[in-house]
Amino acid sequence: MIVCVDSEECPKKVTELKSTERKLRNELVHLQNVFLERLSRTDSYNSEHRNSKAFVGFSAYMSEGFVDGHSKFLSQGKSLIFDQTETNTAGVYNTNTGIFKAPSSGMYAFTWTLCVDSRINDGGIGEFGTELVVDGKACGKLHADTEHAADDACSTGFVIKYVRGGGTVYLRNIYEHQGRILSKENQTRTTFSGWKLN
Numbered sequence: 001m002i003v004c005v006d007s008e009e010c011p012k013k014v015t016e017l018k019s020t021e022r023k024l025r026n027e028l029v030h031l032q033n034v035f036l037e038r039l040s041r042t043d044s045y046n047s048e049h050r051n052s053k054a055f056v057g058f059s060a061y062m063s064e065g066f067v068d069g070h071s072k073f074l075s076q077g078k079s080l081i082f083d084q085t086e087t088n089t090a091g092v093y094n095t096n097t098g099i100f101k102a103p104s105s106g107m108y109a110f111t112w113t114l115c116v117d118s119r120i121n122d123g124g125i126g127e128f129g130t131e132l133v134v135d136g137k138a139c140g141k142l143h144a145d146t147e148h149a150a151d152d153a154c155s156t157g158f159v160i161k162y163v164r165g166g167g168t169v170y171l172r173n174i175y176e177h178q179g180r181i182l183s184k185e186n187q188t189r190t191t192f193s194g195w196k197l198n
Contacts, residue, residue, distance in 0.1 A: 056103055057195030058093035059086040062183040067190065071128070071181035080130060080171040082192045093194075099170045100194055102163040110161070110194040112171055115154040116144045117182035126152065126179035132159050135167045141174065152182055160197070169194060 060082035062070065070081060081098035093100045102108065116126030132140035140159040146152055163169060171192055183190040 054089075055195070056089055056092060057193070058088045058100060059191065059193040060084065060088070060093050060095065061086070061189040061191045062181065064184050067181050067183040074128075074173050074181075076173055076175055078173050080173065080192070082190075093192075097170075098192075099168050102165055102167045102169070102196075104196070105163065105165040105167075107197040108161060108163045108169070108194055109158070109197055110140070110169060110192075111156065111158045112142070112192040113154055113156040113190060114142060114144045115152060115182040115188050115190050116146050117152060117180045126182070128179075128181060129174040130157075130171050131174050132157065132169065133172055134159075134161050134163060134169050146179075152188070154182075154188060 061084050062080075062082050063084045066083045070083075074080065079098040081095070082093075083095050085093060085095060088095075090103060092103060100110075110132055112130065112132065114128055114130055116128055126144070126146040128145075129141065129143045131138045131142075139161055140157050142155045142157040144153050144155040161169075181190050182188060
C-alpha cells in the first residue's frame with residue numbers, strides 16, 4: 001500500500017516501487033537459473049558416479065556343440081572364443097570375436113579355466129597353452145596338458161590389471177596344440193570371466 005502526502009509524490013513512489021519490483025524479479029530469475037545450472041551439474045555428476053559404480057562384468061564359456069570345431073582349427077596366435085555367457089553386463093564381452101571391451105578405466109580381475117580332453121588324439125592328446133592379452137600385451141599365461149588317455153586336465157589363470165576405457169582383453173592360443181579343448185555340460189566347462197574392481 002502506498003501512502004502519499006501530495007499528488008506529485010505518488011507517481012514517483014509508484015515508479016520507484018515498479019523499478020524495485022523489476023530488479024527483484026530479475027534477481028529472482030538469475031538465482032533460479034544459477035540453482036538450475038548447479039542442480040543440472042549435480043545430477044550429471046551423480047549419474048556419472050552411479051554409472052562408474054555400476055557392476056561391470058562377464059562370465060563366458062564354450063558350449064559343448066561349439067568347442068570341438070573351435071579347438072580343432074585353433075591355430076597359434078588365434079583368439080579363443082567363448083560362445084555363451086552366463087553374465088554379460090551391457091554386452092561388454094563379444095561372443096563372436098572373444099573380445100572384452102572395457103566401458104570405463106579401472107582395475108579389472110580376469111580368470112580363465114582351460115580344460116583339455118584326453119580322449120581325442122590328433123598327433124597327441126590334450127595339450128593347449130593360452131595367454132591373456134590386455135591392450136595388445138600378454139600379461140598372463142597358462143598351460144593344460146594331459147599325458148594319459150582318460151585323464152583330462154584343467155588349468156586356471158587369474159590376473160588383476162588396469163584397463164583403460166575402451167581397452168580390449170582376450171585370450172589367445174600360444175602354440176600348436178594337441179587334441180581338443182574340453183567343455184561338456186555333464187563334466188566341466190572351459191570358461192573366461194572378468195569384472196571391474198573399482
